[in-house]
Amino acid sequence: MDSVSFAVPLWVWGAVTAGIAVMLAVDLIAHRDSHVIGFREAAWWSALWIAIGLGFGLILLVWQGGETASTYYAGYLIEKALSIDNVFVFALVFSFFAVPDAYQHKVLFWGVIGALGARLVFIFVGVELLEVFFWTAYVFGAFLIYTGWKMAVSKDAEVHPDRNPVVRVVRRIIPTDSAYHGDRFFIRVDGRRVATLLFVALVAIEATDLVFAVDSVAAVLAITTNTFLVWTANAFAVLGLRSLYFCLAGLLRRFAYLHYGLAVLLAFAGVKLILSETPVGKLPIPLTLGFIAVTITVSIVWSLLATRGAPPGGDGRPAEPAGQGGTSGTTPPATAPRPAPRDEDTP
Numbered sequence: 001m002d003s004v005s006f007a008v009p010l011w012v013w014g015a016v017t018a019g020i021a022v023m024l025a026v027d028l029i030a031h032r033d034s035h036v037i038g039f040r041e042a043a044w045w046s047a048l049w050i051a052i053g054l055g056f057g058l059i060l061l062v063w064q065g066g067e068t069a070s071t072y073y074a075g076y077l078i079e080k081a082l083s084i085d086n087v088f089v090f091a092l093v094f095s096f097f098a099v100p101d102a103y104q105h106k107v108l109f110w111g112v113i114g115a116l117g118a119r120l121v122f123i124f125v126g127v128e129l130l131e132v133f134f135w136t137a138y139v140f141g142a143f144l145i146y147t148g149w150k151m152a153v154s155k156d157a158e159v160h161p162d163r164n165p166v167v168r169v170v171r172r173i174i175p176t177d178s179a180y181h182g183d184r185f186f187i188r189v190d191g192r193r194v195a196t197l198l199f200v201a202l203v204a205i206e207a208t209d210l211v212f213a214v215d216s217v218a219a220v221l222a223i224t225t226n227t228f229l230v231w232t233a234n235a236f237a238v239l240g241l242r243s244l245y246f247c248l249a250g251l252l253r254r255f256a257y258l259h260y261g262l263a264v265l266l267a268f269a270g271v272k273l274i275l276s277e278t279p280v281g282k283l284p285i286p287l288t289l290g291f292i293a294v295t296i297t298v299s300i301v302w303s304l305l306a307t308r309g310a311p312p313g314g315d316g317r318p319a320e321p322a323g324q325g326g327t328s329g330t331t332p333p334a335t336a337p338r339p340a341p342r343d344e345d346t347p
Contacts (some may be wrong), residue, residue, distance in 0.1 A: 160187030261299025
């Protein structure tokens with residue numbers, strides 16, 4: 001039984017969801033013109049999103065007390081950490097499809113909309129399974145432990161966005177043009193509605209995030225099965241994903257050992273979830289929060305120290321350190337291929 005249990009009125013659900021929708025609308029309006037997002041702009045937006053996420057925890061502190069707020073912060077922190085892994089794969093997808101810098105924010109914006117929808121579904125399904133079938137805690141726990149192990153050892157596997165089954169199905173079903181047409185996802189050719197290469201890149205981002213959504217939701221469910229806390233921790237962490245990408249895109253090569261920290265967090269979440277259905281019960285939230293914070297800090301500091309003074313790469317950034325993996329065993333190459341659109345890309 002989850003120690004953090006409180007009734008959330010429907011109007012609170014509605015108010016929080018409406019607030020998230022308003023924030024997304026503000027972000028869309030602020031970036032309605034396609035332009036390259038610089039580091040300073042991304043840093044300001046990231047600071048804003050983080051402040052909002054941390055501020056919501058203070059609201060929970062006043063409303064429901066310290067344990068509820070600590071539980072939210074633990075979920076928010078682990079989701080925020082795992083979102084850094086998303087950035088690695090997003091960088092590879094953008095590089096593979098040669099997405100112009102000015103259009104990347106639009107792809108990420110609609111990608112976040114899809115990510116929020118997928119997470120909301122996974123949260124309610126996951127909570128229902130855990131409450132109805134106790135043994136699913138062992139299944140989810142084993143899945144998280146396996147995912148953590150795979151992240152730690154699968155360091156050199158590459159991602160091929162064009163081989164993604166979802167992308168391939170979309171290309172077969174929807175007529176696709178092999179070029180970019182500004183920031184448009186669809187155009188009309190001879191009276192026929194045709195998807196652009198930017199839409200294919202969006203599909204690749206969405207399909208990739210589905211994998212991350214399963215991992216991250218399961219990890220937060222190991223902390224609490226309170227749907228409101230799981231949803232808000234995921235939502236507020238994902239809202240800042242776009243700005244986080246533009247902040248970290250030029251620094252990804254410095255996070256040489258971050259994947260080890262994330263692997264440890266996933267394995268820890270898996271063990272925690274399994275223990276919740278044993279006489280040991282759920283681990284204390286302060287212990288969980290402290291372990292997450294220490295693991296993230298150590299892996300980031302370790303990475304930065306290890307890559308200090310690294311020679312610059314071909315693009316003027318630090319060289320790619322060996323052994324960077326992703327949640328699904330992915331590794332963005334030092335300079336990911338940027339193939340020009342080919343005629344055969346159009347079905």
